[in-house]
Amino acid sequence: xxxxxxxxxxxxxxxxxxxxxxxxxxxxxxxxxxxxxxxxxxxxxxxxxxxxxxxxxxxxxxxxxxxxxxxxxxxxxxxxxxxxxxxxxxxxxxxxxxxxxxxxxxxxxxxxxxxxxxxxxxxxxxxxxxxxxxxxxxxxxxxxxxxxxxxxxxxxxxxxxxxxxxxxxxxxxxxxxxxxxxxxxxxxxxxxxxxxxxxxxxxxxxxxxxxxxxxxxxxxxxxxxxxxxxxxxxxxxxxxxxxxxxxxxxxx
Amino acid sequence: xxxxxxxxxxxxxxxxxxxxxxxxxxxxxxxxxxxxxxxxxxxxxxxxxxxxxxxxxxxxxxxxxxxxxxxxxxxxxxxxxxxxxxxxxxxxxxxxxxxxxxxxxxxxxxxxxxxxxxxxxxxxxxxxxxx
Numbered sequence: 001x002x003x004x005x006x007x008x009x010x011x012x013x014x015x016x017x018x019x020x021x022x023x024x025x026x027x028x029x030x031x032x033x034x035x036x037x038x039x040x041x042x043x044x045x046x047x048x049x050x051x052x053x054x055x056x057x058x059x060x061x062x063x064x065x066x067x068x069x070x071x072x073x074x075x076x077x078x079x080x081x082x083x084x085x086x087x088x089x090x091x092x093x094x095x096x097x098x099x100x101x102x103x104x105x106x107x108x109x110x111x112x113x114x115x116x117x118x119x120x121x122x123x124x125x126x127x128x129x130x131x132x133x134x135x136x137x138x139x140x141x142x143x144x145x146x147x148x149x150x151x152x153x154x155x156x157x158x159x160x161x162x163x164x165x166x167x168x169x170x171x172x173x174x175x176x177x178x179x180x181x182x183x184x185x186x187x188x189x190x191x192x193x194x195x196x197x198x199x200x201x202x203x204x205x206x207x208x209x210x211x212x213x214x215x216x217x218x219x220x221x222x223x224x225x226x227x228x229x230x231x232x233x234x235x236x237x238x239x240x241x242x243x244x245x246x247x248x249x250x251x252x
Numbered sequence: 253x254x255x256x257x258x259x260x261x262x263x264x265x266x267x268x269x270x271x272x273x274x275x276x277x278x279x280x281x282x283x284x285x286x287x288x289x290x291x292x293x294x295x296x297x298x299x300x301x302x303x304x305x306x307x308x309x310x311x312x313x314x315x316x317x318x319x320x321x322x323x324x325x326x327x328x329x330x331x332x333x334x335x336x337x338x339x340x341x342x343x344x345x346x347x348x349x350x351x352x353x354x355x356x357x358x359x360x361x362x363x364x365x366x367x368x369x370x371x372x373x374x375x376x377x378x379x380x381x382x383x
Contacts, residue, residue, distance in 0.1 A: 037339020119322040120360035145369035230364045237320045
């Protein structure tokens with residue numbers, strides 16, 4: 001995964017120029033990617049409030065350079081803090097609708113149960129909602145899973161590090177466990193801090209002895225959400241934000 | 253009928269180049285990085301069903317999307333029939349065996365899916381904050 005800076009006209013400015021009627025409630029994106037077989041078109045829409053919040057972009061640039069084909073050249077939607085499916089690449093058409101777009105990828109696809117359900121049968125459509133903002137999550141970038149690491153040196157500690165993000169919310173805390181989740185200590189959050197962006201974190205670890213360790217990371221956000229031990233089940237596994245973990249061996 | 257106001261971006265001249273690039277990236281994404289697990293419940297003469305499932309599903313999906321679903325038989329039936337309708341290459345005589353394979357191996361009684369750790373962080377991917 002990565003973290004990039006996108007730029008281009010805001011969708012708000014574009015919508016103002018086009019003129020949106022009071023009946024406009026959703027904004028639908030269509031792109032050039034075409035699915036194989038008889039799969040229905042991958043077309044989704046976002047609520048007008050999100051589309052016109054000033055942060056949702058029709059991006060033409062990423063990190064200051066024109067978009068590459070892989071990233072959606074020449075223009076793509078960037079619906080920050082939301083699931084990737086809301087950021088349509090290779091845009092060809094933006095349509096203002098009076099209600100959410102129809103089609104498989106709005107319903108019954110790409111939806112979450114409103115309340116957790118037991119594995120087995122999907123929730124009834126009326127008890128689900130369309131995927132929108134991301135939840136709180138984090139990942140461990142180092143050490144690598146399966147790494148053999150040397151004991152603490154004279155220079156200090158091992159650095160456990162990674163990134164955390166929370167969609168439209170802010171990361172306020174990242175905790176690290178080096179004993180498989182029995183105990184937790186706060187990591188140091190990085191200084192770089194921007195809305196929608198990931199927050200880097202690090203933790204100085206001084207393992208007391210050699211052996212196997214399971215390291216976990218657990219983020220908390222400004223909405224009070226905390227990563228769970230196990231993901232909330234849903235048929236397609238969306239928004240899996242279970243605590244990340246790596247196993248390492250500290251050599252004698 | 254929706255009231256529509258449509259903004260069309262002037263992309264027609266660029267369609268060919270972009271479409272080529274899209275196809276290239278799509279084929280790269282279609283390489284599954286996991287295979288379906290062996291099926292102890294379908295040993296012997298039924299074992300080839302795993303190969304049939306792999307051929308039918310893994311052309312478009314990673315195995316993990318199947319392994320983690322944990323659907324009941326009715327839901328697997330609905331899912332498979334949807335995929336066949338959408339173009340999955342399934343011989344009609346294999347449909348029932350595939351439903352049995354999915355529901356007996358990837359049902360609600362299976363333990364919660366734990367995402368595998370496979371990717372190693374590239375060197376320098378994150379700059380250390382502690383020096």
